[in-house]
Structure formats: structure tokens, C-alpha cells
Amino acid sequence: MKFMKLGSKPDSSQSKGDSIRYVATELETEIIVIIGNLKFYLHKFPLLSKSGHLQKLIATSKNEEKKNKIDEIDITEIPGGSVAFEICVKFCYGITVTLNAYNVVAARCAAEFLEMNENFEKSNLVYKSDVFLNSTIFRSWKDSIIVLQTTRDLSPKYSDEEFNLKLAKRCLESIASTASIHTSKVEWSYTYNRKKKLDPKVKKQEAVPKDWWVEDLCDLHIDLYKQAIEAIKKRGKVPAFVIGEALHAYAARRIAGFSKGTVKTSDRSLTDSIIELVPDEKGSVSSGFLSKLLRAAISLGCEETVKERLKKRISEQLEETTLSEILSYDVDMVQSLVKEFMSRDPKTRSKVSVTKLIDGYLAEKSRDASFLLQNFLSLAETLSSFPRQSHDGLYRAIDMFLKEHSGISKSEKKRLCGLMDCRKLSAEACEHAVQNERLPMRVIVQVLFFEQIRANCSSTENTTTTLNTEDDEWDQ
Known part of the structure; x- marks a missing residue:
């Protein structure tokens, strides 16, 4: 000093x-x-x-x-x-x-x-x-x-x-100017408290991370912090993802219980301000951070426009969302995120990732005996048009639901299992399915049938086989 x-x-x-x-x-x-x-x-x-x-x-x-x-x-x-x-x-x-x-x-x-x-x-x-x-x-x-x-x-x-x-x-101008300089000109005397391992072989100027300034600004009150971030943004030299890192660090430091999802009502205006500062660029903030912000916004009763903005941003990066993050949402929220995601017509690769994510969500939610069949069906059917190279994840979710909801009727089992394409089950999944007493006999027969076809025609890539699945055959 x-x-x-x-x-x-x-x-x-x-x-x-x-x-x-x-x-x-x-x-x-x-x-x-x-x-x-x-x-x-x-x-x-x-x-x-x-x-x-x-x-x-x-x-x-x-x-x-x-x-x-x-x-x-x-x-x-x-x-x-x-x-x-x-x-x-x-x-x-x-x-x-x-x-x-x-x-x-x-x-x-x-x-x-x-x-x-x-x-x-x-x-x-x-x-x-x-x-x-x-x-x-x-x-x-x-x-x-x-x-x-x-x-x-x-x-x-x-x-x-x-x-x-x-x-x-003058202070804001000084802060924005210094935060915007190239890292090669930054002296390593600056505070950097975040736990990042640096390679000792790397030269000093190369070891300075782009977000070296993030922790220091966390000491500012939100009113001044907002002005500082806006001043840095205005210069246009700091990448959007670094701004995102700064906001995440500030939220974790200043919003009590933010990381655990137990924010206090008194932090509503603080949360609103951080959400307002989130850059518009896709990927500027992680899906995990967005999920925490949305949970905080819901908990604090923020305006619907604020929550809708976050939902839109999460849907843009839904393929990056982890299962632990999405499990904090109810089915209606997940369904709205998926629909928003679908409306953007993302790449096939993103669709595959989202399908795996939702299969995992359904499997975990099915552990709850109060999880309704209609909710399961509604969410799963939303993804019916998405490409699936494998139906193992969906099979696991269906099996978990049957395990925890043994009282459902045969017709309900039929509709549930109808979501699954037995031809897209792996050998391991098929082996489990043929011994699974929770499945309707008709499904087990289908699995055995397609396994036999696969064994007989393993050398033929374009073999097409169909099996009648009329209603009167399901109870046999």
C-alpha cells in the first residue's frame, strides 16, 4: 500500500x-x-x-x-x-x-x-x-x-x-484500465487468492491468468462493483468468460449460502444486480453458475422477467448442465428448459447430450415414490424426436420407475415401456432386461427376439426386422 x-x-x-x-x-x-x-x-x-x-x-x-x-x-x-x-x-x-x-x-x-x-x-x-x-x-x-x-x-x-x-x-477509470491490460504487463505482486496450480516451468508473465483481478474486486459493495464491471465491459478488452468468472466469484463471496442454494431474503437486490451483469454471450458463464442463480432467483421471489432470462440462458447451454444441477428443478421447470432448447434447433451432438441428461434426471426422480407416471411420460415424450444411439439410459429410468411404482397397471406399464426401443439396447442392458421380472413379458420377448436377430445377422449391416406390437399381444 x-x-x-x-x-x-x-x-x-x-x-x-x-x-x-x-x-x-x-x-x-x-x-x-x-x-x-x-x-x-x-x-x-x-x-x-x-x-x-x-x-x-x-x-x-x-x-x-x-x-x-x-x-x-x-x-x-x-x-x-x-x-x-x-x-x-x-x-x-x-x-x-x-x-x-x-x-x-x-x-x-x-x-x-x-x-x-x-x-x-x-x-x-x-x-x-x-x-x-x-x-x-x-x-x-x-x-x-x-x-x-x-x-x-x-x-x-x-x-x-x-x-x-x-x-x-477516477478510481473506476483506473480499475478498468488496469484490469484491461495484457497479462504480460501484469506484475505478480497482485492479489490472487483462488486455488490454481501453476506450472513452475512456465514463465512469470505467462503464469498470470486472465482473471487475476477477479478476487480483489470482491471487496467492493455491489453498487460500486456494478460500476466497476460496467467500466471494464465498456473498454471491450476483457473476454466475456472472464467477466463471468468475476461474477461467479463475487456471488460466492457476497451472497450468503449461494453455493449451497440457501440464500437469504435480504440478498435479493444483490442477486438481481449480479444477474443483470451477466454477459449476453453464450458460454460467458457456466451452466452451473446459471443454475445457482436461477435457484437463488426462485428462492428470493425475483421478478418473472429475471427468472425467464435465466431459463433462456440455461436452455442455450443445456448440454453443459450436470445431473446434480438439474436435479434441483421440478419436472415443469426441466420440461420448459427442454422445450426452449428444442426451439433453438441445436446441433445433433447437443441433442444427444441433453437426452442423456434427461434420462439420468428421470432415473433419479423415479426413486421417489411420489413421482407421477404422467410427469415421466410427458418429459420423456418431449425428447422422442431427439436422436438416441442407445436406449440404455432410458431403460435404466424405466426400470427404476417400475421398481419404485410396482402398483401401476398393465396398460401403464405398456405405455411406459413403449418409450423404449429394444433394438437400441446394449448387450449388457439386454442381459439385464431378459432377467428383469418387473418388465412385461412382451418386452422381454422383444429383447430376446432382437438379440437373436442381431446374433444371426451380425454380418449384415442393413437388416431390417419388425415385430407386431398390437395391443392384444401385450397381455400374452
Whole structure:
């Protein structure tokens, strides 16, 4: 962290209890400055020579008590409070004081409030603070982030609002500029807390990941974080997937229970803001992250437009979704995702992946005895037009349903098993099916029949065989 030291005198400021501060000298106290419950016992000359505001207050003081010649001034409204005022006091006395990223904004706002500018003395505190900000802070990645956060934490009611806006803008420009530089120009001194193993043989500049800056920005409040991400986006030099990584890291850090799917109601606006920042480019964020955002949006009762946007994004990448992610959705949600996916007419390869995913979903959901046959059929039939090289996954789902729902009727079994093409079962699946007492006898006969055909015609690639499956044969 960068810093600037002002003054040269040793620190003679002292305290008495929790409510009194004073500067130890042989001179008697001439002025008491009150800030909340704290009183500063000070001397006029050091203060009035540098502060136009205190000079005016002393000139108009209405202290008419004859015995008490000490002026009392209440400036509780000073930006930065007693801490910032104490920095100003030490500067006035020439006591060594250190400006850094954590206190420079408060000190600058307090100095502005006290009118510690060039009208009273050259190189006054306002000037010194500005020099430090321009020459050091805005050139430092970490310090720019810290200062940006302090602009919000300070919330100076009586300070120069225009200055605060300009300060935040300068910080954002610095952050966006640094985050956008090529990784070959990034020094490895920057913070990077994420657990990534780097090859020791790789050169230093090549070892810096594109998302090296992600963790540092997680310290910002969502309002400032949003501005920072938008500023980075505007420069157009950071890939969309890196922005996605940044948002994922921020959500995991700032939304309590996000990773476990147990978010709190108080995090709704935070969740809305993160969703709003998700890049439009497909693949910019992982399907897992999108799934977590959707679960959070549902749990928090976010607007339907927000949830619909997430559903649309998940459907675009449905082939990348894992079984554990999709199991958190009910059948209606999965069905809507599949239908949205189908409307985009994706590549055959994507359809195969989605089919496997839904087969796995049906198998796992079928373990629940309350899972309805109609839900199983509806979702499975939605995929009837999708290419399946193998029906093993569907067979497993059907078998699991039959195992947990032994009370269904023969006609229901027929409709359920009718989803499956026995010709597309592997040898292992066929071996299991012919010994499976849960299957209707007709299905077992079909499996045996097609296995025999396969054995007899293994040398013929284009053999076509059909088997009558009229209703009256199912009960034989």
C-alpha cells in the first residue's frame, strides 16, 4: 500500500478517557471542538492559520460567559467524524501524519469542510491530499479499489458531492484500465487468492491468468462493483468468460449460502444486480453458475422477467448442465428448459447430450415414490424426436420407475415401456432386461427376439426386422 507522510514533529496528541483529546503543550487551551461525544482541547493559532471554516466560527462565537474564555465549537457534522478531524488537527500542528488509501478520502473531505485550502496557506491539506491521490492512488490497482470503497463507506453528508463523484470516476477509470491490460504487463505482486496450480516451468508473465483481478474486486459493495464491471465491459478488452468468472466469484463471496442454494431474503437486490451483469454471450458463464442463480432467483421471489432470462440462458447451454444441477428443478421447470432448447434447433451432438441428461434426471426422480407416471411420460415424450444411439439410459429410468411404482397397471406399464426401443439396447442392458421380472413379458420377448436377430445377422449391416406390437399381444 502506498502512503504519504506529512509533518515532522513527534506525536504529542493524547487522550483522557474516551471523551477527551488534546495536544500536550505548555500553552493553555483556547478552543474546544466538539464532535459527537468527543471533545478536542486545542489552540487557536495552529488551527485558524489553516482553516477558514474554524476562523469564521470563532469570529461569530457567542460564548458570553465571563469566566470561561474558551470558545466551544460543535462540528459534529464534519465528514469522516473525529478520526478525520484528528488527521486535520495533526496537520495543523505539524505533527507527523500518514495518508493512505484508507484515510485519504475522509481526510480530504474533512479538509474541504474546514476550508483548509490554498486561500489560507500554500500546500494546505486539500492540496496535499489531491497530490497524493493523483500521483499515487490512481496509479495503484489495490489502492484505487480501497479508495473507491471508502467513497461509499464515508457517505459524507456535508462534503463536496461533486468531488466524491469525480473521485469515484477516477478510481473506476483506473480499475478498468488496469484490469484491461495484457497479462504480460501484469506484475505478480497482485492479489490472487483462488486455488490454481501453476506450472513452475512456465514463465512469470505467462503464469498470470486472465482473471487475476477477479478476487480483489470482491471487496467492493455491489453498487460500486456494478460500476466497476460496467467500466471494464465498456473498454471491450476483457473476454466475456472472464467477466463471468468475476461474477461467479463475487456471488460466492457476497451472497450468503449461494453455493449451497440457501440464500437469504435480504440478498435479493444483490442477486438481481449480479444477474443483470451477466454477459449476453453464450458460454460467458457456466451452466452451473446459471443454475445457482436461477435457484437463488426462485428462492428470493425475483421478478418473472429475471427468472425467464435465466431459463433462456440455461436452455442455450443445456448440454453443459450436470445431473446434480438439474436435479434441483421440478419436472415443469426441466420440461420448459427442454422445450426452449428444442426451439433453438441445436446441433445433433447437443441433442444427444441433453437426452442423456434427461434420462439420468428421470432415473433419479423415479426413486421417489411420489413421482407421477404422467410427469415421466410427458418429459420423456418431449425428447422422442431427439436422436438416441442407445436406449440404455432410458431403460435404466424405466426400470427404476417400475421398481419404485410396482402398483401401476398393465396398460401403464405398456405405455411406459413403449418409450423404449429394444433394438437400441446394449448387450449388457439386454442381459439385464431378459432377467428383469418387473418388465412385461412382451418386452422381454422383444429383447430376446432382437438379440437373436442381431446374433444371426451380425454380418449384415442393413437388416431390417419388425415385430407386431398390437395391443392384444401385450397381455400374452
